[in-house]
Amino acid sequence: MKVVLEHLTKRYPNRNKKEGGEVVAVGDFTFEIPDGKLVGLLGPSGCGKSTTLNMISGLTEPTEGKIFFGDDDVTKLPPENRGVGLVFQNYALYPHLTVMKNILFPLQNLKGPDKLTKEEMNARALEAARLVQIEALLDRKPSEMSGGQQQRVAIARALVKMPRVLLLDEPLSNLDARLRLQTREEIRRIQRETGITTVFVTHDQEEAMSISDVIVVMKEGYVQQIDEPQNVYDDPVNLFVAKFLGTPAINVFEGHVAAEQLYIGGEPVLRVTGVPDQDVYVGIRPEGFVPDEKGNFGCGVSRVEVMGRDTSIIAENSACISGQIRAIISSVRKIDKNAASVRFSLLPEKVHLFSKETEERIRFRE
Amino acid sequence: MGKSKYKGWLYLLPAIVFLAVFMVYPLVDVLVYSAEEGYSFASQTYTGTGLFNYSYVLHDPYFLQAVKNTFLIVIITVPLSTGFALLISLALTSIPKLKNLFQTIYFLPYVTNTLAVGLVFMILFKPTFYTDGMVNLLIKFFGGQAVDFIEGPYWAKMFVMCFYTIWVVLPFKILILTSALASVDQNLYNAAKIDGTSKSRTFFRITLPMISPMLFYLIITGFIGAFKAYSDEVALFGTNLNVAGMNTIVGYVYDMLYSSGGGYPSYASAAAIMLFVIVLTITCINLMVSRRSVHY
Numbered sequence: 001m002k003v004v005l006e007h008l009t010k011r012y013p014n015r016n017k018k019e020g021g022e023v024v025a026v027g028d029f030t031f032e033i034p035d036g037k038l039v040g041l042l043g044p045s046g047c048g049k050s051t052t053l054n055m056i057s058g059l060t061e062p063t064e065g066k067i068f069f070g071d072d073d074v075t076k077l078p079p080e081n082r083g084v085g086l087v088f089q090n091y092a093l094y095p096h097l098t099v100m101k102n103i104l105f106p107l108q109n110l111k112g113p114d115k116l117t118k119e120e121m122n123a124r125a126l127e128a129a130r131l132v133q134i135e136a137l138l139d140r141k142p143s144e145m146s147g148g149q150q151q152r153v154a155i156a157r158a159l160v161k162m163p164r165v166l167l168l169d170e171p172l173s174n175l176d177a178r179l180r181l182q183t184r185e186e187i188r189r190i191q192r193e194t195g196i197t198t199v200f201v202t203h204d205q206e207e208a209m210s211i212s213d214v215i216v217v218m219k220e221g222y223v224q225q226i227d228e229p230q231n232v233y234d235d236p237v238n239l240f241v242a243k244f245l246g247t248p249a250i251n252v253f254e255g256h257v258a259a260e261q262l263y264i265g266g267e268p269v270l271r272v273t274g275v276p277d278q279d280v281y282v283g284i285r286p287e288g289f290v291p292d293e294k295g296n297f298g299c300g301v302s303r304v305e306v307m308g309r310d311t312s313i314i315a316e317n318s319a320c321i322s323g324q325i326r327a328i329i330s331s332v333r334k335i336d337k338n339a340a341s342v343r344f345s346l347l348p349e350k351v352h353l354f355s356k357e358t359e360e361r362i363r364f365r366e
Numbered sequence: 367m368g369k370s371k372y373k374g375w376l377y378l379l380p381a382i383v384f385l386a387v388f389m390v391y392p393l394v395d396v397l398v399y400s401a402e403e404g405y406s407f408a409s410q411t412y413t414g415t416g417l418f419n420y421s422y423v424l425h426d427p428y429f430l431q432a433v434k435n436t437f438l439i440v441i442i443t444v445p446l447s448t449g450f451a452l453l454i455s456l457a458l459t460s461i462p463k464l465k466n467l468f469q470t471i472y473f474l475p476y477v478t479n480t481l482a483v484g485l486v487f488m489i490l491f492k493p494t495f496y497t498d499g500m501v502n503l504l505i506k507f508f509g510g511q512a513v514d515f516i517e518g519p520y521w522a523k524m525f526v527m528c529f530y531t532i533w534v535v536l537p538f539k540i541l542i543l544t545s546a547l548a549s550v551d552q553n554l555y556n557a558a559k560i561d562g563t564s565k566s567r568t569f570f571r572i573t574l575p576m577i578s579p580m581l582f583y584l585i586i587t588g589f590i591g592a593f594k595a596y597s598d599e600v601a602l603f604g605t606n607l608n609v610a611g612m613n614t615i616v617g618y619v620y621d622m623l624y625s626s627g628g629g630y631p632s633y634a635s636a637a638a639i640m641l642f643v644i645v646l647t648i649t650c651i652n653l654m655v656s657r658r659s660v661h662y
């Protein structure tokens with residue numbers, strides 16, 4: 001089932017009486033989540049991800065806007081009637097109940113024509129447990145399990161009632177790096193197997209990139225960009241998105257465009273056809289640097305890190321405003337580790353220009 | 367290894383000494399007194415040893431009355447006060463707006479002197495030369511007959527006694543239960559809401575188990591407190607509780623110790639030991655029940 005958000009807005013009254021006014025937790029969020037897709041809601045802490053999720057689940061009432069599940073307007077529907085499964089950031093398992101009873105809990109709430117017999121309930125619960133591979137743990141209490149296992153129980157509990165929409169609020173944030181990788185693959189597999197439309201909240205861009213069909217990047221309550229993961233990376237709409245996605249982060253420089261030529265620190269580094277003369281921010285992805293003796297872009301070398309497949313050159317340039325420059329090149333290329341300086345030529349598709357005033361993207365032809 | 371063992375005991379020493387001097391020694395002493403016939407503080411003499419003191423106390427109608435009173439107070443006030451406290455706490459928790467104000471109001475009796483509260487109850491219940499007391503005025507207004515709650519029939523006195531006891535212990539229980547309710551993870555309620563859990567099921571399957579440790583704490587301390595009741599009785603019925611027929615076990619012990627003519631420390635000790643055994647038994651049963659029903 002598709003989920004449609006129309007001008008969804010949540011404002012909270014400002015507690016700080018002096019400032020007055022209202023805090024916009026989520027502003028004018030319009031988006032259609034396609035049926036059976038996994039959407040990653042990505043943004044820094046406090047940008048309104050949880051608020052958006054809670055509005056979809058019905059726990060939070062929107063100030064403005066509408067929510068549709070398929071063609072039904074569910075904006076005014078209480079959470080219990082929406083048929084959503086929600087996995088909380090801290091799992092919120094019932095600590096006094098065993099795993100089995102936790103998973104059974106939503107089924108035991110069903111009334112009227114949906115009411116299930118004991119056997120049906122047990123069968124459904126076992127099926128959900130099997131899906132997340134916790135059949136062996138059914139008699140445990142939540143406190144007797146690892147974070148990853150608890151997390152899977154939470155997913156099973158959310159799935160067992162066959163929700164129309166599955167919502168996950170930073171479900172991996174409590175896990176260690178290894179388990180996180182493993183569990184996110186599992187979530188992906190479960191989502192594919194069940195085909196349930198899913199919204200996955202995270203502030204980890206790598207997680208969002210790897211798991212999502214579509215990424216929504218948010219900042220301070222407002223949507224910045226909605227696109228497929230690779231497109232968001234390759235084609236960011238503004239400096240915020242460019243900086244937020246990618247590890248190592250994009251390198252940002254002060255630059256200047258004159259006569260369709262881009263200058264960084266006085267050096268003409270790239271032809272940028274179609275850009276009027278102005279000061280700009282230049283974002284260059286780490287993989288956009290190509291060591292080239294005849295290259296136009298010169299930097300002082302701080303150090304060279306060889307890490308298996310890749311080599312990182314940590315360099316310095318006075319025009320760089322994002323700390324040190326990090327360039328990643330294939331370790332097949334031999335680099336003189338003791339060189340004091342290095343010259344690069346730039347890959348145009350890895351170079352993005354942003355307006356100095358609005359920080360919006362300025363596109364150019366090569 | 368050996369050294370660190372000593373160190374641990376060294377740290378415990380002040381507490382152990384304190385407990386030994388003020389708890390263990392008196393307890394043993396009381397046990398000894400209870401087995402010594404006709405012990406007298408003044409002359410430090412006794413006439414024989416044995417279980418005579420216990421036999422005397424158990425045949426003393428005042429003691430039997432005190433035991434009956436104490437058990438009645440315990441059985442009536444502990445469940446009622448805990449139940450009321452739970453209801454009031456739930457109500458308080460569900461009204462976020464005036465919660466703090468009401469919490470303060472409910473807490474007032476706790477910080478008020480027992481005797482002052484007793485005075486208020488006297489005004490409410492005691493008929494005097496001028497008036498029948500507030501409650502009797504109400505009863506009469508509705509066409510009933512005035513009852514002397516302070517010096518009248520036993521059930522009326524017991525009613526006032528229990529009412530008073532509940533009133534006095536309620537604030538503390540409300541305080542504990544409201545904070546227990548507030549500390550239940552809000553996400554559990556959100557999860558229950560998402561799962562379409564009914565209000566009553568949420569209460570019985572989530573709220574109650576989550577606050578059960580606190581509930582049992584209140585029940586256990588409530589039992590102990592009610593068994594040790596004494597000052598509340600004095601506040602309502604004066605110091606001559608035996609005559610009023612409202613004495614408690616602790617009151618009996620006190621009367622035996624300080625009655626005119628030097629008192630009867632042996633009888634007092636025997637009664638105190640019996641109270642100790644009763645409280646110990648009930649507390650053990652309580653703990654066993656709570657072990658079985660507190661789930662995590």
Ligand SMILES: Nc1ncnc2c1ncn2[C@@H]1O[C@H](COP(=O)(O)OP(=O)(O)OP(=O)(O)O)[C@@H](O)[C@H]1O
Pocket residue numbers: 012013023024025026043044045046047048049050051052203
């Ligand atoms: N009940 C509330 N009252 C007032 N402001 C709130 C309330 N809930 C959230 N906010 C504000 O709304 C904004 C968005 O909050 P939200 O919880 O959605 O952030 P988030 O993106 O989930 O962050 P995180 O990654 O830290 O979980 C924040 O600035 C927060 O301070």
Ligand SMILES: [Mg+2]
Pocket residue numbers: 049050051169
């Ligand atoms: Mg959040």
